[in-house]
Structures are given as structure tokens and as C-alpha cells.
Amino acid sequence: MSAVMTPAMRSFESQWQGRRADALSPWRESAMQRFLALGVPTVHDDSWRYTNMRVLQAQSFRDAGANDSALSAPGDASWLTDQGRIPSILIVNGHPRLSAVAAQIDGFEIRSLRELVATEPSRLSRYLEATSDADQRRWELLNTALFADGLHIEIKRPIDTPLCLVHLTGGAGEGNAAYPRVIISAAPGSRATIIEHHLNVGTEATLCNSFTQAELGAGAQLEHYRVFTGHEDATQFDSLDVVQDRDSSCRQFTIALGGSVLRTTLQSRLGEAGAALDSYSLLVGHGERHVDSVVIATHGAPATRSRQTARSVASGSSRTIFNSKVIVSAGASKSDSQQSCRGILLSPTAEIDSRPQLEIHTDEVKCAHGATTGRLDPEMYFYLLSRGLDRDTAQSLLIFAFVADVLTRISLPAARAAIETALIAQLPNAELLRAFR
Amino acid sequence: MLKITNLHVSVAGKQILNGVNLSVNAGEVHAIMGPNGSGKSTLAQVLAGREDYQVTSGAVIFEGRDLLAMPAEERARAGFFLGFQYPVEIPGVNNVYLLKAALNAKRKSAGLPEVDAYEFLSLIKEKMKFMHMSESFLTRGVNEGFSGGEKKRNEVLQMLVLEPKLAILDETDSGLDIDALKIVSEGVNSLRGPQRATILVTHYQRLLDYIAPDQVHVLGGGRILKSGDKSLALELEKRGYDWLVESAVA
Known part of the structure; x- marks a missing residue:
């Protein structure tokens, strides 16, 4: 066919x-x-x-x-x-x-x-x-x-x-x-x-x-x-x-x-014991961008470890998707995995989909996953307002803090600085964040 | 400075405050005590401007202004400060940046220029020393990885930097060992003055050994059941709250 x-x-x-x-x-x-x-x-x-x-x-x-x-x-x-x-x-x-x-x-x-x-x-x-x-x-x-x-x-x-x-x-x-x-x-x-x-x-x-x-x-x-x-x-x-x-x-x-x-x-x-994957995804939806990201970790041997961390920020009418999957094959006991997918919607017309999946074919494994999508943390937001920060600044700081979960893991200082600069240009109130750095 | 009249507040449909009346004058320190669930923290949060708490009736006048009509950030700039019972951790937002942004927001609303970066840093360092805080604080995120005691100290540090007219400290003493309690108390006492006022929300009489209150109030069932001087706190220490709560119900 x-x-x-x-x-x-x-x-x-x-x-x-x-x-x-x-x-x-x-x-x-x-x-x-x-x-x-x-x-x-x-x-x-x-x-x-x-x-x-x-x-x-x-x-x-x-x-x-x-x-x-x-x-x-x-x-x-x-x-x-x-x-x-x-x-x-x-x-x-x-x-x-x-x-x-x-x-x-x-x-x-x-x-x-x-x-x-x-x-x-x-x-x-x-x-x-x-x-x-x-x-x-x-x-x-x-x-x-x-x-x-x-x-x-x-x-x-x-x-x-x-x-x-x-x-x-x-x-x-x-x-x-x-x-x-x-x-x-x-x-x-x-x-x-x-x-x-x-x-x-x-x-x-x-x-x-x-x-x-x-x-x-x-x-x-x-x-x-x-x-x-x-x-x-x-x-x-x-x-x-x-x-x-x-x-x-x-x-x-x-x-x-x-x-x-x-x-x-x-x-x-x-594929072999002791192998470890740490994956970090920073998905920025901006304008009409469509970002579809898939991460699949296959634990094919015992005592293997995987970590998947994804942070999505979507503004405008953009859409970000994070499909995360952990497969633990038969015999891969003592596998250890964590999936953390979080998203923040910055506009009513943006969309974020997170789909953490687990497929486990053996016993004795440690697999954790969590996914949340929503708006900014209201407790953090109130704390910043209670200190007199205006709403735009408070919002921008929290968005930046949210993506810091990925940014702070970047071990090359020059790469991190360059990525931050490019990222900030796509966030609301970019000029406030530039002052913040 | 602050006048609360017949304040009723509900949280998620549940009535928590049932007619609180309280007047605090400049230069005074008030203590609000009461059993768990009496509405102490609700009162503190609603005064700070929490939007998901509903004021169903009553009025609050702060420095001649209708406090309830002001958004949270404006209350802070007008000189109101809440020391949180559970200060939130905000990884990724630096402590120093928050302090600087907060101070500048206040200065801006008062028509003052932004604080000079060098002067600001020496101010922070001076206050940190006073509060016995380590230099590592400067590079960390807001309350990030802080112990309970460090978080409370950080609240008082923020208060010292912002120099509010009226501070409400919500159980700032809980979870502190005796040394930390002394440091926190010194911080609060250092800000006492004829132009300022402080409200201490606390469970324990212990704090009042270090910060002498002008008035003590007992909150129960969402209302002030009894007010008195420092001796009321000592009496509560001996007798507990039950006698007050029972007589109020009867």
C-alpha cells in the first residue's frame, strides 16, 4: 500500500x-x-x-x-x-x-x-x-x-x-x-x-x-x-x-x-546496568509557534536511571506538547525513573498538553511522574505583591523562576547566559527581566 | 493608624471572622492571641490583601485610607507589612533582588529615586549582620532551602529594610529556638518608634517576654473575646483559652 x-x-x-x-x-x-x-x-x-x-x-x-x-x-x-x-x-x-x-x-x-x-x-x-x-x-x-x-x-x-x-x-x-x-x-x-x-x-x-x-x-x-x-x-x-x-x-x-x-x-x-539519562526540556511557545516534544526512556537493563524534566511556557496562540514516556523492559528490575512536566499558560488562547506515560514490564521498580499545567503559583504571586512589587514584575519574575528549573541545570555558563537572553526576549515584560539579571 | 470595624470575612464559603473590632495607634505594640482556628491568620492575610478571602462586611481604615479598597501591592507601598507564618519558597528569584525591587517600588510610590546599588548592598549587609544571617543568603533564591527559623529571620530582615509603618507578624516566633527568638525580637524592637505600630500574632506568651505589648487581645470564634494589658497574656499562660471561649459561647 x-x-x-x-x-x-x-x-x-x-x-x-x-x-x-x-x-x-x-x-x-x-x-x-x-x-x-x-x-x-x-x-x-x-x-x-x-x-x-x-x-x-x-x-x-x-x-x-x-x-x-x-x-x-x-x-x-x-x-x-x-x-x-x-x-x-x-x-x-x-x-x-x-x-x-x-x-x-x-x-x-x-x-x-x-x-x-x-x-x-x-x-x-x-x-x-x-x-x-x-x-x-x-x-x-x-x-x-x-x-x-x-x-x-x-x-x-x-x-x-x-x-x-x-x-x-x-x-x-x-x-x-x-x-x-x-x-x-x-x-x-x-x-x-x-x-x-x-x-x-x-x-x-x-x-x-x-x-x-x-x-x-x-x-x-x-x-x-x-x-x-x-x-x-x-x-x-x-x-x-x-x-x-x-x-x-x-x-x-x-x-x-x-x-x-x-x-x-x-x-x-x-541498555546496560548503571546507565543514566537526565533530560531537560524547555519548551517556549510564542506567537503561533507549535512545539511538540517527545522523550522516551527505555530501561532495558537492571539498575538503570532516568530523569525527565520539562518546563513549558506558552503565550499568544502558541501550543506546546510534551509527551514523555518511560518503558521498563522485562528484567530491568531496580529501574528508577522520574518524570516531571509542568507548564504555564500565559494567554487564554495558548495551549499546553503534557502526557507522562509509564509502561512497566517488570516488578521492583521506582517510577514517579507528575504533570501540572496552569497559571502562576498564587502563593508566590501574593507573596511578591505583599512586598509591593507591581503585578507585571511579579508575574515576570515568577515565569523566570519557573523556567529556572531547567536553566540552572545548564553547566556551561556561557550557554546558559546566551539561552537566558534569547528566552527573555520571548517572555512578557522582557525589559523588566533584563533589569532583573 | 489602623481601625478595624465589625470585620466579617469568609474563606471558601466558610465564615471565619465574625465582627472583629480593633484600634491600633502609632507607637503601640499589640499582641493577638488565641487558639488554633480562631481566625488569627485569616485576619493577618486579609489585611495584607489576599484576594481569595472575601470581606462580607465591615471596614478597615489605615492611615486615613480605606485599606480594603487597595490592592495588596499598594498596601505594602503605603507602609503595611505582613510577616508570613509560612513564607513561601521562590527558587529562581534572588533574595536580594526581591528586597531591592520591594524597596524601589515603595520609593517610587513616594516619589523618591531608585536606591543606589552600592548603598543598597551595604544596607542589606548591615541588616543581615543584625539578624545574624550568613552571606550565602545573598546568592540564594527567596527562602530557597531555608530552615523554618531562617525563613522567619528573613521576614524580619525584609521588615527592617522596608521600614513599614504597621507590621503584622504572623506567628513569627513559632518554630524558633531561644537564640533565634532573641534575634527576631531584637529586630522587631529596633523598629519600635512613635511613628510605627506592630501587631504580633502569637500562640505563646514567651515572645511577649522579649517584646512588651501595650495591649493583648484574645481572638476566638472570629471575634475579639477579651482585651487587656500584658497581664492578660500571663493569665492565658496559666489558664489556657477555654475559660474565655466557654464564657463567650455562654
Whole structure:
């Protein structure tokens, strides 16, 4: 059975037909055929019930170029590099511009996927295998079929210097589509911080379908940030898969500050004992933005630990959705999980949906979850008013205090300051909050 | 300074205050005592401007103004201060920032310029020293992770910085050990003066050993059952509240 051939589907197929064969073609072919059979997800697919793809289906997309003139010299495109102090790699529409700087960071081995496909495709093919839940992961299938280039990052030992990947999507004209692919492989005992900043050039409608896979060896520690600051006509589907070995730990931050439609997925498989995931999501709905965030932690071994913390703030007629799921597989006893999803509505036309779910297939586990959505805490609000603060100031301070649950966990001071600045600009009474800092 | 006339208040449909009458003059310290559930905290909260408490009848005049018509923030700026029984924790909002914003809000409404940052910090440090508070307070969120005693000290610190005309301290003494009680009492006493007044809401006579009240009132069943001087507190210490509550019912 084939999916309905909408303009979007036809344009994806046409991009596929324009691809040259490479050493990974068998895997890509299989992914593409599956995607074409399944089609774009609809609200009838449980995981997509809050995000309607009707507008996207009517659009037509084409390959965004790697060297568009609009993309010249965007060296300081990202405000997350601490004014260039954090080494960065620019990735333009999925094509990395490997700089000498990044190559010099001791402990990282960074290569382009294009190069690896040509020289050592056998190292990549396993990342392209379809997973058993592939039907639920259609954008990942499309990325596998269509990524033209990307990065393979090996973390060989503990590294103190963070690395920033600056993903730029867009170009001249409407309908530019990019498929950035990043593979991170952390050796046993290694440690690193990787930031992925997604942003756009130009103002016209774009699609970024990005996919990052990370493998953490025994005892490896990865701190991963993905920060989205796309423009008002940008659609982004970002998937992050993490596979964790014994005693590895992943701290993951998802910061949604931009885009028209933004869907982020984090799937972590805690595959061996002692593996731990701490995920923090800050979802900011502003204007008409639609943010749909999914975090799934699968406890596949005993004594694994996961923490999911999400804070949503929605103003205007925006909508934020946080779907959080913990799966404890059979045999994964002594698993320990906590899910905390809280949201604050700042306007009567905004909407927040929180859906914490638990799926437990074993005994002797500790799983806690909580979700609240509402207005500001009335006790806190009254306390501030009783000290003479005006209502705007009191409200702004409390909103800021609310998102501090995530912000204070950011361990890179420069990143935290930059994220705070960008966040404040999207909150009511931004000028009051600037004075507050 | 404060005149409460026949104040009736209900909370979530339940009548809590049933005609409170009370006059407090400048320069005075009043103590309000009474058993649990007598309406002491409701009185304190409603005077501070809690919007979910309904005033069903009565009037409150503060410094010649209709207090009940003023929103909470305006009451604070006019010189009213409530020391909370259970000060709320607000992680993410810094203590010092709150104090500065509060002081500036008050100064602004009085037509004064904002306080100088350097002067403000030395003022805070001086008051913190007086209240025996550690420097770590400066970098922490409002009441964040504070012990019960630290929270109460922080309430008094805020009072010392804001210098209100009328302060109501709602069980500021409860949960304090004897050293903390002395510090808190010194803080309250340091603000006594002919232009100010204080209302102490308390369960125990103990606090009144350190802060001598001009008048003591017993609240029961939402009304003031008896008023007297300091000797009334001593009598309550010996006899409890039952005799007053029973005679009021009879």
C-alpha cells in the first residue's frame, strides 16, 4: 500500500530520484520505500495526535544547496559559541564545513559522512538499519534515505572543550529542505559536551529533518544540547537517539525557542546496568509557534536511571506538547525513573498538553511522574505583591523562576547566559527581566 | 493608624471572622492571641490583601485610607507589612533582588529615586549582620532551602529594610529556638518608634517576654473575646483559652 501522494510526498520522491547511488544505497532504498509506503504521519498516529501535517502536505520541497550565496560568511551565525571561544563547525543544509579549528581539538576525531561513505561505508551501515519501531519513525526513515552529508564524531577520551555544531537551513526561495545527519560515538570512559544549534537563513518556508545518533560506551559521559531558534516559517523535525552502555551517563537539554512547527524526539535506550539519562526540556511557545516534544526512556537493563524534566511556557496562540514516556523492559528490575512536566499558560488562547506515560514490564521498580499545567503559583504571586512589587514584575519574575528549573541545570555558563537572553526576549515584560539579571 | 470595624470575612464559603473590632495607634505594640482556628491568620492575610478571602462586611481604615479598597501591592507601598507564618519558597528569584525591587517600588510610590546599588548592598549587609544571617543568603533564591527559623529571620530582615509603618507578624516566633527568638525580637524592637505600630500574632506568651505589648487581645470564634494589658497574656499562660471561649459561647 502506498501513501497518498500529496505535493510534499511527490517532492520527497523527486528528491530521492535525484540522488546518486552510493555505497549505502541498499539501506537508503529500503528506508525510502518504507517511507513512501507509510507517508507523512497524521493525527491518527498516536504519537502525532497533537501535530497536524496538513499544511506541510500542501507544500513542496527541494534540496537546499550546500553553497547558496545567501549562506556566505555566516561565521558568527550562532550565539552559542561564546563569541567564538567554543570551537564550532558550520553545517549548511546538512553539509559540514569542516574547519581546521575543530580538527585540532584533542580527543575528537571528526569526519564528514560523505567521506566515510566513500571510504569506509561498513562503519556506517549499522546506523542505517531500520529499527523495529520504524513505522513510528518516518522522518528518521526519510533522513536516512536523503541525507547527503553529515558528521561522524568520535569522542576518544575525556575532553573539556565543548564543541558546537551550527546547523543552518535555508537559502534563496521557498521550500528548501535539508537532512542533517550526525553520528556521535563516545568511547568507554570518554567525556564531552556537544551543542547543536539549529537556525535558519532567510525568512522563507524551509524544512529541516535532522537526525542525530549517539552511542555511549561503558562509563562514557555525554552532555548534549540542542537549541532551536528557527524563524516563523521554519518546520523542523529533529530526532535524537541515544544508546547507552554500562554506567554511561547522558545529560540532554532540548531548548525550543523558535520555528513555526517544531517536533523534537529523544529516545534513549539504557541498555546496560548503571546507565543514566537526565533530560531537560524547555519548551517556549510564542506567537503561533507549535512545539511538540517527545522523550522516551527505555530501561532495558537492571539498575538503570532516568530523569525527565520539562518546563513549558506558552503565550499568544502558541501550543506546546510534551509527551514523555518511560518503558521498563522485562528484567530491568531496580529501574528508577522520574518524570516531571509542568507548564504555564500565559494567554487564554495558548495551549499546553503534557502526557507522562509509564509502561512497566517488570516488578521492583521506582517510577514517579507528575504533570501540572496552569497559571502562576498564587502563593508566590501574593507573596511578591505583599512586598509591593507591581503585578507585571511579579508575574515576570515568577515565569523566570519557573523556567529556572531547567536553566540552572545548564553547566556551561556561557550557554546558559546566551539561552537566558534569547528566552527573555520571548517572555512578557522582557525589559523588566533584563533589569532583573 | 489602623481601625478595624465589625470585620466579617469568609474563606471558601466558610465564615471565619465574625465582627472583629480593633484600634491600633502609632507607637503601640499589640499582641493577638488565641487558639488554633480562631481566625488569627485569616485576619493577618486579609489585611495584607489576599484576594481569595472575601470581606462580607465591615471596614478597615489605615492611615486615613480605606485599606480594603487597595490592592495588596499598594498596601505594602503605603507602609503595611505582613510577616508570613509560612513564607513561601521562590527558587529562581534572588533574595536580594526581591528586597531591592520591594524597596524601589515603595520609593517610587513616594516619589523618591531608585536606591543606589552600592548603598543598597551595604544596607542589606548591615541588616543581615543584625539578624545574624550568613552571606550565602545573598546568592540564594527567596527562602530557597531555608530552615523554618531562617525563613522567619528573613521576614524580619525584609521588615527592617522596608521600614513599614504597621507590621503584622504572623506567628513569627513559632518554630524558633531561644537564640533565634532573641534575634527576631531584637529586630522587631529596633523598629519600635512613635511613628510605627506592630501587631504580633502569637500562640505563646514567651515572645511577649522579649517584646512588651501595650495591649493583648484574645481572638476566638472570629471575634475579639477579651482585651487587656500584658497581664492578660500571663493569665492565658496559666489558664489556657477555654475559660474565655466557654464564657463567650455562654
